[in-house]
Structure formats: structure tokens, C-alpha cells
Amino acid sequence: MNIQAPQAAPDHTQTGRMVVRFAGDSGDGVQILGSEFAKSSALNGHDLITFPDFPAEIRAPVGTTFGVSAYQIQFGGPLVLTHGDEVDVLIAFNPAALKTNLHSLRIGGLLIIDEGAFTKRNFKKAGYEGDPLEDEALGKYQLLKIDITARTHEAVDAMGASKKQGDRAKNFWALGLVFWMFGRDRKETLDWIKSKFAKAEEVVAANSGALNAGHAYGETMEIGADLAARPQQADMPAGTYxxxxxxxxxxxxxxxxxxxxxxxxxxxxxxxxxxxxxxxxxxxxxxxxxxxxxxxxxxxxxxxxxxxxxxxxxxxxxxxxxxxxxxxxxxxxxxxxxxxxxxxxxxxxxxxxxxxxxxxxxxxxxxxxxxxxxxxxxxxxxxxxxxxxxxxxxxxxxxxxxxxxxxxxxxxxxxxxxxxxxxxxxxxLPDLSPNFRTDPEGFHPFQRDEKTLARAWAIPGTPGLQHRIGGIERGANDGHISYEPENHQDMTNFRAEKIARIADDRPAITPDRGNTSGKLGIVGWGSTFGAINGAVNELIKAGEDVAHIHVRQMSPLPNGFEDLLRSYDQILVPEMNMGQLVKLVRAEYLIDAKGLNQVTGKPFKVGKIKDAALEMLGAAK
Amino acid sequence: MNQQLTAKNFTTDQEVRWCPGCGDYAIVNAMRKTLAQIGTDPSDVAFVSGIGCAARFPYYIDSYGFHTVHGRAPAVASGLKLANPELDVWVVGGDGDFLSIGGNHLFHALRRNIDLNLLLLNNAIYGLTKGQYSPTSPPGTRSPSTPAGSVDRPANAVLFALGAGARFIARSADTLPNHLPEVLTRAHAHKGASLVEILQNCIVYNDGVWGGMADKTTTQELSIRVTHGEPMVYGKENDKGLVIDFETGTVSLIVESDGPVAERATVYDETSWVMANAVARMEGQDVPTAIGVIYCDPAEDYITSLREKIPFHQMNKSDLKDLLYAGGTWTKGA
The missing domain is CATH 3.40.50.970 (Thiamin diphosphate (ThDP)-binding fold, Pyr/PP domains)
Structure with missing residues (x-):
């Protein structure tokens, strides 16, 4: 079979990378399946980012949409920045998983479903009127129906596994299948199964048997034989990973x-x-x-x-x-x-x-x-x-x-x-030895280091340095309780100045991608890194004058931040909140930064940031 | 230490800021005296407190001191013990600090049996916030927040501690300058969490709350000093005694005029949880208030149990390397 070339325009996965998403019931072992596949991807030299997407319920009622647990991974090379906007291969273990995850699959993507779980009862639980597999809308994808449940039982029942063990091993059957599809070696996972379930031989046998059977099935049916060549090796510095x-x-x-x-x-x-x-x-x-x-x-x-x-x-x-x-x-x-x-x-x-x-x-x-x-x-x-x-x-x-x-x-x-x-x-790694005070000469607990303003630290057990600290304001000159008005002002200033001085000890901020000046600076912090960096990468390739500035030190804000921000015509701050860093930037520097805000519980897609950037760039033209 | 320590060695240069006549003065003096007798170097002693009048305690004891936030002193002290199990750690709080805002932390410090000496200075009132009723105030306490008299039933600190699984519980009073150091010495000697409830007078907002039992002239008639292995006899003339009915868990009063009380009174066993419960419930009226070591039944303390399971080792670079390389690695050539 063939995987069609991507048809839809916004395909940020590009050819060197693949996005695979596993989705099933919370009890289906999707997270184990995903993390083992991720481990294998890494061992095969790919760069990767994963996105475990699970519900708050530990074991929601089987077959329901709110009990669906998913695991997405983008792997390949030369560089992977996000878990992928769109999915190339979706494996859905039941109708509820199909219902909640199909939207992530790109047009033309491969959809593998466990036919054994596509029963009338499960359609109803997932809120489908009829059999979703008969829906014409699925024609946009390449559908592969496999009765994974039955195939798993065939493989493990003969080994004397119980029905429960057989049911539970289907994630390993699916893992075997995707291992085949991407030309992966099974040894690492077989070893892991042996150590993980060391206390239950029959579980080791069932899971290993299922893994091998899934692999053999893929080989016999030649499923996805053309996929293995697609993901590229990562272009990462030499080293052990x-x-x-x-x-x-x-x-x-x-x-x-x-x-x-x-x-x-x-x-x-x-x-x-x-x-x-x-x-x-x-x-x-x-x-x-x-x-x-x-x-x-x-x-x-x-x-x-x-x-x-x-x-x-x-x-x-x-x-x-x-x-x-x-x-x-x-x-x-x-x-x-x-x-x-x-x-x-x-x-x-x-x-x-x-x-x-x-x-x-x-x-x-x-x-x-x-x-x-x-x-x-x-x-x-x-x-x-x-x-x-x-x-x-x-x-x-x-x-x-x-x-x-x-x-x-x-x-x-x-x-x-x-x-x-x-x-x-x-x-x-740096030497972090603490500077404990042991010399009693002239000691009081709020003596400060001239450079860092850190106070002297004498720990209990140190002879002769007994002292008292606490939440009540302390005298800057003796460390005793002080209600003096000027002292409180001084101590407040010391505490603020001490934090401010940390910035001098740390690297000044530079763009993570793009030039140090230009038409648009996109400023992020925390986990939006991949999506912003990926968007800026694509924008720069398309000839746009954009840079990505990522803040890793929120307090004190890094040295050089204001000057850097001022070197761009416009500033966009995408955040998974309603506008918090953007508020700081505006308040601290009186810079007219714009926010791009999203609180859906989901990470940003590259496409959303790209669109927002293009809109700002377009408006400026 | 070669040199004999005195109370002076545990006295700071800080001016004491309690109200004149406050029971806390006597307690801090008893504490200094006890510390001197124990003889631990001041630098190996730490006092941790929360918020309230009692929480000012660390400023007046020359040791390492930490005046923390309201109610959390037992938790802070637990962390201190995790860092340095060798320290002598004393935690001081009032009835609001230990039984109201910090009740949860006291409960868990006691049940974990962390080797802390916890001093509950109980004056049955909120002093520092100007006199509101507290969780140990008797019903009917008139205060700025209960002008018609409080209606809540008060907490009994000893019963609370017994319920929490404490292995050492004692009670004394600010007015008992000889008794208090004895009890504090026993608390220190006990490895594990030791709770000492110290009945304390607030001269400004709750004067005389403990009535005659804490008064020098009447204490012998209104309180009983329970002593391990001795019959429960009390009174100036040793003419009264107590008998515990183990069927009902109640205590009844016997008097010498009905026959020798020393022969009839129940012999106190401080390791008996049942006896401890029985005497802890005595709250005045016909029976005396129990003071002394009410319960002492040692069990292995938290840190010792933990270290038996998992000894602590500093992590060296080779250990760290093993950790970093665990869990499947691959190498990319240059």
C-alpha cells in the first residue's frame, strides 16, 4: 500500500519527519505503548518530541470519549521542535478514540483501527449513531481495519495466557506492528518487558508474544513498507543521548x-x-x-x-x-x-x-x-x-x-x-558548594555579601553562631527584630536589589532563531518554545524578517532584554494564558507588544503562530 | 562540654516583650534551667515557633531560633530534623498555633513520631490578637468575638495527642517551677515526638483560667501528679485517691476516711493508653486535673525507621553518572 503525499497545505511535519498518534481507553496501555515507541525512535537516531495526552480520570468507564488516553510523537530529522500539528498515522483502539482523535489526522493520513472494538455497543458509548467506519468522510484517509484484539488472542491464547492477559497485551501487538512499519528492532522492548514484568512470567510471555505477533503480521501483510524510509536521522551534536x-x-x-x-x-x-x-x-x-x-x-x-x-x-x-x-x-x-x-x-x-x-x-x-x-x-x-x-x-x-x-x-x-x-x-558541572559561615567574629545573620547582597548563612550546629531569624522584619545592621520605618525601607530595597543583581550573573538574552533586529520579534517563554521556533523557522525560510526570542529567566528579566525588544518593529507574545508575559513587557518597558493567547489545555500549533505573525507582518506592509 | 552550663548560657541579650506577670516568663526560666541541666551545647539546640505570644520564645533562649509562620512550626521543625537529625529541636506554640491553625501539622508530627519536643503553652485565649476565645476556651467564654459567650466545646490537647498516636504526652503548668523542669527533662529524654501541654496564665485576657489547680496554695487539692508505678494519691495530706474502672474507662474519687487510699488507689502505668485516656479526661469538677507524664510508651522515631530502610548517602559523581546513563542511551558520532 502507499501513503499519499501530503495534500493539505499546512503540513509542518514535512518529509523528514513523521507524526504518529496512539489513542485508546485509559486502560489500554497507550502511554506504555507510546513511551516504548519513543524510546525505540530515539535509539534509532531520530530526534523526537512526544505529547502524552491523558484524561484526569484514572479509569473512566470503558469505551467513553472522556476515558480516551492518547500519545503523540513526532520523530525524524534533522530537527524536531514540536509533537506535530497534524498526524500522519493514527492508531485508534476503539470508536471513542476515533471520535476524539480523527480531527488530528491529516488528509491522506493512515488510520489504523482495532476492528474488534468497533461494535454496536461501543459505537453507542462513543456517541456514534451508526458505524463510523461506513461514514464517507473517512474516504479522505487511508483506512486499515485490523481486528487487533482477535489477532492478539490468537497469538497469546496458545501460550496459555488468560483472557485478561490477552486483552491487556493488545498494546504490545500494536507496538509490534508499528515497529515493523518503521523498521525497528524489538530487542530493547523485549528486554524491557522482561525486567518490567519480572515478577509475572506469564505476563512477560503474553506481552512478548503479542509484540512478535504484531511485527509478524505487519511483515506478512507488508503494512506501511514505504514508511520506514521517510523519517530522517537527527542532526544533533555528537554525544551520548x-x-x-x-x-x-x-x-x-x-x-x-x-x-x-x-x-x-x-x-x-x-x-x-x-x-x-x-x-x-x-x-x-x-x-x-x-x-x-x-x-x-x-x-x-x-x-x-x-x-x-x-x-x-x-x-x-x-x-x-x-x-x-x-x-x-x-x-x-x-x-x-x-x-x-x-x-x-x-x-x-x-x-x-x-x-x-x-x-x-x-x-x-x-x-x-x-x-x-x-x-x-x-x-x-x-x-x-x-x-x-x-x-x-x-x-x-x-x-x-x-x-x-x-x-x-x-x-x-x-x-x-x-x-x-x-x-x-x-x-x-559547576561547583555549588555552599558558603557556610563559621567565623563568629562580628557575625550577625543579616551581614551581606557586598557583591551578591546574600546574607551570611550560619547553620545550627555551628559553635558560637547561635542566632534567631524569622518572618518579622530584621534590622539591617544587627539582625534583631526591628520596627524602624527606615530599616523596613532599606531591607525591602536590599531584597529587591539582591534579586535584580542575579541578572548580572547570567547570560544576556539573544534570539533563539533569526536576527537581533527586524520587522517582528516573537517572544515566548516555557513550553511554547517548539511551536514558536518551528513557526519562525518556516517564516524565515519563506523570506520573512522574523526572530524568536525565548525568555528563560522571568525574574529578574535577563540583561539586554529591553534593548533587544526595541530592535524589532513589532513584538508578538504567544502564551498559553490570557496575556501575562505580554503584560510584564508592556509594564516594564512601555513597549506596545501584542499577545497571542490560547487556553485550550493544548499546546500551540506551529500554524497558529505562523498565521498570527503573517497577519502582523501583512498589516505593517 | 567540660564547663557546667547554667541558665545564663541559654539567655539572650534580647529584652523580653511579654506583658508583666505573664506565665511565659516562668516557662522560659524553667526551660533555660532544664537546658542547662541537660547540658547540650547551645549551638546544638534549635527552637522553632509559629505565631502568637508563645511563639516569641526563641528570642529569649540562646540557641538557633526560627520564628516562622502561624501554625506551621511543627512542619518547619520536621524539615529541620530531616536536614540535621542530631539537633535538639524544641517547638513552641500556643493553643491557637498548635490546635487551631496548625492542628493538622501537630497531628502529623505526633503520628510520624519525629524526634521533636513540642511545647504547647495553653492559656485558652488568643492573646496577641487581643483576647478572642481559642479552641481550648471553656464554653461560655466571653471575648470580643463571642460577646454572648462561646458555644464550642473545647479541645483537650492530651486526648488529641493520644488520638494522633503520640508516644509521649505530659502536662504541667507555669506555676509549678519545680515540676515543669522535671517534665521537660523527661520530654527531652524521650526519642520521638514529645508533647508537653503547659497550662499557662494570660494575666491580661484570661486571668485565672486554670483556677485553683494552677495556684500554689490549692494545686495539691485540685491536681494529681501521676507517677509511673505509684498509686494515684493526692491532696496535701495524701488523703484522696483515684480508682480507674477499666470496664467503663471512668475515674472515681476515693477518700482516706473510707480506708487507706494508698492501698485502694489504682497504680499508675504511664505505658497504658487506657489509663492515659482515663486521666486525660479529668477536667476539674469532682476529680483533679492530671499533671505529670501522662503517657510514655516509646516507639522507634521517624528518622531512625527511615534510615534503617534507606541509609542516607551523599551522591558522588560516579553515582550521578550511573543515574544519568540509566534507561537506554545511544551515541552519535562526530
């Missing part, structure tokens, strides 16, 4: 910070979607460098982290919007007491419970201003999953050097998406 999600990269970044500082890192947290993975990831380190503490609530989590920092560890906590809101008062304490602290906010759609599993960037202003009093913090925002490693090292460095809370603003997309990550040389 692994595929990594944002949460895993953050966990490793904290482990690296523990190693580089020689300190104990205390990660204190309360479970919350989508930040919990950080607690799980760090708990796995088994108290090597990092200890984890599951607190009784969000407030206790940040309070314990602050207590740990008071004790000479590096206290860290992580949560998502609702939890960060609860931590606000204690974060103010860390500002006043000038203790190092890292607070990770894996942002999700709000307000309130909002859309717990969907990404949004709507906590920027809360991070900036969401504490009572004048309470500035440093704020960093990783742009991609891989950057989440370095951002934690940077956060630790700033927190320790400046004695300040550092907020890391990730989001649900960066947290769960995966991409290749070049593993750094551990010997090249």
Missing part, C-alpha cells in the same frame, strides 16, 4: 545539584497532578543525595523544605497551581528569612481544579506577585523537557549563592513530553 521527560530531567537535575553542592537536598512535597512525578522520580534515588518527604499538605511541604534549608540542607518543594497558592505565605517567610529554597510549579490549567492534566502558563503573575508584601523571588522557566536538567542546577546555584527562593515554572506539557537529551559530562 537518552530520551527524557521534563519531570525525569528535573529529578536528575536535583540529583546533580546534590552532587555538585555536596549538600543534602530535601524534596518535600504533597501529591498533585501533574507534579507528582518529581516526588516519584526523586524517591527512586533511595536517599542518595536527595531525601524525599511526603508532607501532610502543601503548606507543610514548603514549611518542611524551609526548615530543611534552615538546617543546612537545600530545601525544595514542587507542586502545581492549587498547591503553589497554598504555599504562598511560607514562600514569603523564605523571602524574609532569606533562606535558599526551590519551588517547582508544574503549571496546569486553572482556576481552581481547572483541567488537572492539561498544560497552561497562567501562573507567571502568581510567581511574580502572588505573595503578600514586597516579596521578590528569582523565577526560571525551562523551554523544553531536556532543559529541565540544567534549570534545576541553575536554580540551586542561584538559591545558594543569593540566599533566596527560586521558582521554577514548568508546565504539564514539558513535564510529561519527552525528547532526546545529550547527557552532560559530570566533570563539567
Amino acid at each position: 537518552r530520551a527524557i521527560t521534563g519531570l525525569d530531567a528535573m529529578s536528575l537535575g536535583l540529583a546533580a545539584a546534590a552532587t555538585c553542592s555536596g549538600m543534602k537536598i530535601a524534596y518535600c512535597s504533597y501529591p498533585i497532578t501533574p507534579a507528582t512525578g518529581l516526588l516519584h522520580g526523586l524517591a527512586k534515588f533511595q536517599a542518595k543525595g536527595v531525601i524525599t518527604f511526603q508532607a501532610e499538605d502543601e503548606i507543610a511541604a514548603v514549611a518542611a523544605a524551609i526548615g530543611a534549608s534552615f538546617g543546612g540542607a537545600l530545601g525544595t518543594t514542587g507542586s502545581s497551581g492549587p498547591g503553589i497558592a497554598l504555599k504562598a505565605e511560607a514562600m514569603g517567610l523564605a523571602v524574609a528569612a532569606e533562606l535558599p529554597l526551590i519551588v517547582v510549579n508544574v503549571q496546569r490549567a486553572g482556576p481552581s481544579t481547572g483541567l488537572p492534566t492539561k498544560a497552561e502558563q497562567s501562573d507567571l503573575l502568581m510567581a511574580m506577585y502572588g505573595r503578600h508584601g514586597e516579596a521578590p523571588c528569582a523565577i526560571l522557566a525551562p523551554a523544553t523537557p531536556a532543559e529541565c536538567f540544567q534549570v534545576m542546577i541553575d536554580a540551586a546555584e542561584i538559591a545558594l549563592k543569593y540566599m533566596t527562593p527560586v521558582i521554577v515554572l514548568a508546565d504539564g506539557y514539558i513535564a510529561n513530553a519527552a525528547e532526546p537529551w545529550k547527557i552532560p559530562d559530570v566533570d563539567s
Whole structure:
């Protein structure tokens, strides 16, 4: 069979890349299928970005549209920036998955459905009147009907697998099929199955059998034989790579910070979607460098982290919007007491419970201003999953050097998406050794370093340096409680100036793509990186005078930012919120920046940013 | 330390800002005296507090001190212990701090059995906010927020702690300068969470709330010092005693005129959760208020249990490298 050449105009995948999307019930194992396929794509030398798109319900009623879990991956080369605007191959395990995902498939794309699940009962559950496969609209796609459920049972029943095991193995059958389609080796996944299900031999047998059977089916039927040649190898710098999600990269970044500082890192947290993975990831380190503490609530989590920092560890906590809101008062304490602290906010759609599993960037202003009093913090925002490693090292460095809370603003997309990550040389990582005060001569806790303005840090257990800190304002000259009017002004100024000076310690901002001046500067932050960069790439290729500027340091804003912004005729700020960075840019610099805003719980598509840019460029002509 | 420490070693140069006549003065003095007797170097001692009159405590003890936010001191102190399990950590709060806004954190610190010494300075009123009723105020307390008298039933700190699974619970009062250091010394010796409820007088907003039991002249008639292994006898003349009915969990009063109380009174067992519950429920009227170590039944503390399961190691570069390279890698040539 043949895959038709892309017909629809906006195909940002282009020929070197492929976008595959798996969709099924939450219980179908779609996320495992997707992540194993991603791993295999990486091992085959492709660049990639994934997008796990799952519901908040753990196991919604089988067959319903709200129980559909999906996993999308764009892989290939020379460079992959997003998980893809449109899908080339969609695998739908049931009618509900077809209903909720068909819109993502490009015209002419390949649609594989599990025929065994296309029953009258399931049509009804998905809200279809009749058999959707008979709908003429499907004529726009290449439809391939396979009874995956039955084929899986054929393969594994003979091995003595139970009905349940057979039902559960169909994701591996489908994985075997796509492995064949893209010429992948099965060994890594077979090894993984063996270790993952080591405690249940029959499960290993069923899953391995299904994987092999799916592969054999593809080979016999010659499904997608022409696809394997399409995705290109990645054009990445030499080095050793692994595929990594944002949460895993953050966990490793904290482990690296523990190693580089020689300190104990205390990660204190309360479970919350989508930040919990950080607690799980760090708990796995088994108290090597990092200890984890599951607190009784969000407030206790940040309070314990602050207590740990008071004790000479590096206290860290992580949560998502609702939890960060609860931590606000204690974060103010860390500002006043000038203790190092890292607070990770894996942002999700709000307000309130909002859309717990969907990404949004709507906590920027809360991070900036969401504490009572004048309470500035440093704020960093990783742009991609891989950057989440370095951002934690940077956060630790700033927190320790400046004695300040550092907020890391990730989001649900960066947290769960995966991409290749070049593993750094551990010997090249910075020395983060803390500067503990031990000399009692003339000591008081608010003596400041002349350059950084960081206060002296003497930890309990240090002979002769007993002192008291707290939330009440302190005298700048003796560290004792002070209600003096001028002193409060001075201390407020010190706290602000200390944060401002961090910018001098960090790289000045430069465009991520395009020239340092021109007609349009597109300014982003956080997880919109891929979509903006992809859009600017295409615009530049089409001859437009556009640049992409990505802010990774939200507070203090990076040096050179204002001058850079002023060098473009127009500024566009796409954000997954109703206009927060754009507000900062306008307020800080009186620059007439325009926002492009979206809060659908979905990442931006390249096409949407391109259209907005073209509109601004067109209007200016 | 070669040199014998005195209360002075634990005294800061800070001017004490409690109201004249406040019960907290006596408590801070008892604390200094106790610390000197324990003999830990001041630099290995830390005081953590929340917000309220009692929370000013750290400023007056020469040790490492952290005056945090309202209610969260047990959580902050838990983190401090995670960072440095070797420190002697004391947490000080009032009835609002520990039982109202911070009730959740006290509950969890007690159930986790983190090795903290938690001092609940209970004056049954909100002092620092000018006299509103608190979760331990008796019903009918007239205050600016309850002009007609409060209606809530008060919390009993000892019963709360027993319910939370605390393994050490004691009670004393600001007016008992000899008794209080004994109890504080026992709390310190207990490895795990130790809760000490200190009945304290607020001379401005709730003067005399603990009535005669905290008064030197009448305390012997109105309170009983429960002592492990000894019959529950009290009174100036040791002429009264208590008998616990284990069927109903109630306590009844016996008097010498009916026969020798020392022979008839129940022998107190501080490891008995049932006895602790029975005496904790005595809140005046016909029976005395129990003070002393009400419950002490040690169990392994949180950090010890944790370290037995997972010893902490600093991560070295080789460990880190193993972690970074785990989970499927591939190499791209130049």
C-alpha cells in the first residue's frame, strides 16, 4: 500500500519527519505503548518530541470519549521542535478514540483501527449513531481495519495466557506492528518487558508474544513498507543521548545539584497532578543525595523544605497551581528569612481544579506577585523537557549563592513530553558548594555579601553562631527584630536589589532563531518554545524578517532584554494564558507588544503562530 | 562540654516583650534551667515557633531560633530534623498555633513520631490578637468575638495527642517551677515526638483560667501528679485517691476516711493508653486535673525507621553518572 503525499497545505511535519498518534481507553496501555515507541525512535537516531495526552480520570468507564488516553510523537530529522500539528498515522483502539482523535489526522493520513472494538455497543458509548467506519468522510484517509484484539488472542491464547492477559497485551501487538512499519528492532522492548514484568512470567510471555505477533503480521501483510524510509536521522551534536521527560530531567537535575553542592537536598512535597512525578522520580534515588518527604499538605511541604534549608540542607518543594497558592505565605517567610529554597510549579490549567492534566502558563503573575508584601523571588522557566536538567542546577546555584527562593515554572506539557537529551559530562558541572559561615567574629545573620547582597548563612550546629531569624522584619545592621520605618525601607530595597543583581550573573538574552533586529520579534517563554521556533523557522525560510526570542529567566528579566525588544518593529507574545508575559513587557518597558493567547489545555500549533505573525507582518506592509 | 552550663548560657541579650506577670516568663526560666541541666551545647539546640505570644520564645533562649509562620512550626521543625537529625529541636506554640491553625501539622508530627519536643503553652485565649476565645476556651467564654459567650466545646490537647498516636504526652503548668523542669527533662529524654501541654496564665485576657489547680496554695487539692508505678494519691495530706474502672474507662474519687487510699488507689502505668485516656479526661469538677507524664510508651522515631530502610548517602559523581546513563542511551558520532 502507499501513503499519499501530503495534500493539505499546512503540513509542518514535512518529509523528514513523521507524526504518529496512539489513542485508546485509559486502560489500554497507550502511554506504555507510546513511551516504548519513543524510546525505540530515539535509539534509532531520530530526534523526537512526544505529547502524552491523558484524561484526569484514572479509569473512566470503558469505551467513553472522556476515558480516551492518547500519545503523540513526532520523530525524524534533522530537527524536531514540536509533537506535530497534524498526524500522519493514527492508531485508534476503539470508536471513542476515533471520535476524539480523527480531527488530528491529516488528509491522506493512515488510520489504523482495532476492528474488534468497533461494535454496536461501543459505537453507542462513543456517541456514534451508526458505524463510523461506513461514514464517507473517512474516504479522505487511508483506512486499515485490523481486528487487533482477535489477532492478539490468537497469538497469546496458545501460550496459555488468560483472557485478561490477552486483552491487556493488545498494546504490545500494536507496538509490534508499528515497529515493523518503521523498521525497528524489538530487542530493547523485549528486554524491557522482561525486567518490567519480572515478577509475572506469564505476563512477560503474553506481552512478548503479542509484540512478535504484531511485527509478524505487519511483515506478512507488508503494512506501511514505504514508511520506514521517510523519517530522517537527527542532526544533533555528537554525544551520548537518552530520551527524557521534563519531570525525569528535573529529578536528575536535583540529583546533580546534590552532587555538585555536596549538600543534602530535601524534596518535600504533597501529591498533585501533574507534579507528582518529581516526588516519584526523586524517591527512586533511595536517599542518595536527595531525601524525599511526603508532607501532610502543601503548606507543610514548603514549611518542611524551609526548615530543611534552615538546617543546612537545600530545601525544595514542587507542586502545581492549587498547591503553589497554598504555599504562598511560607514562600514569603523564605523571602524574609532569606533562606535558599526551590519551588517547582508544574503549571496546569486553572482556576481552581481547572483541567488537572492539561498544560497552561497562567501562573507567571502568581510567581511574580502572588505573595503578600514586597516579596521578590528569582523565577526560571525551562523551554523544553531536556532543559529541565540544567534549570534545576541553575536554580540551586542561584538559591545558594543569593540566599533566596527560586521558582521554577514548568508546565504539564514539558513535564510529561519527552525528547532526546545529550547527557552532560559530570566533570563539567559547576561547583555549588555552599558558603557556610563559621567565623563568629562580628557575625550577625543579616551581614551581606557586598557583591551578591546574600546574607551570611550560619547553620545550627555551628559553635558560637547561635542566632534567631524569622518572618518579622530584621534590622539591617544587627539582625534583631526591628520596627524602624527606615530599616523596613532599606531591607525591602536590599531584597529587591539582591534579586535584580542575579541578572548580572547570567547570560544576556539573544534570539533563539533569526536576527537581533527586524520587522517582528516573537517572544515566548516555557513550553511554547517548539511551536514558536518551528513557526519562525518556516517564516524565515519563506523570506520573512522574523526572530524568536525565548525568555528563560522571568525574574529578574535577563540583561539586554529591553534593548533587544526595541530592535524589532513589532513584538508578538504567544502564551498559553490570557496575556501575562505580554503584560510584564508592556509594564516594564512601555513597549506596545501584542499577545497571542490560547487556553485550550493544548499546546500551540506551529500554524497558529505562523498565521498570527503573517497577519502582523501583512498589516505593517 | 567540660564547663557546667547554667541558665545564663541559654539567655539572650534580647529584652523580653511579654506583658508583666505573664506565665511565659516562668516557662522560659524553667526551660533555660532544664537546658542547662541537660547540658547540650547551645549551638546544638534549635527552637522553632509559629505565631502568637508563645511563639516569641526563641528570642529569649540562646540557641538557633526560627520564628516562622502561624501554625506551621511543627512542619518547619520536621524539615529541620530531616536536614540535621542530631539537633535538639524544641517547638513552641500556643493553643491557637498548635490546635487551631496548625492542628493538622501537630497531628502529623505526633503520628510520624519525629524526634521533636513540642511545647504547647495553653492559656485558652488568643492573646496577641487581643483576647478572642481559642479552641481550648471553656464554653461560655466571653471575648470580643463571642460577646454572648462561646458555644464550642473545647479541645483537650492530651486526648488529641493520644488520638494522633503520640508516644509521649505530659502536662504541667507555669506555676509549678519545680515540676515543669522535671517534665521537660523527661520530654527531652524521650526519642520521638514529645508533647508537653503547659497550662499557662494570660494575666491580661484570661486571668485565672486554670483556677485553683494552677495556684500554689490549692494545686495539691485540685491536681494529681501521676507517677509511673505509684498509686494515684493526692491532696496535701495524701488523703484522696483515684480508682480507674477499666470496664467503663471512668475515674472515681476515693477518700482516706473510707480506708487507706494508698492501698485502694489504682497504680499508675504511664505505658497504658487506657489509663492515659482515663486521666486525660479529668477536667476539674469532682476529680483533679492530671499533671505529670501522662503517657510514655516509646516507639522507634521517624528518622531512625527511615534510615534503617534507606541509609542516607551523599551522591558522588560516579553515582550521578550511573543515574544519568540509566534507561537506554545511544551515541552519535562526530
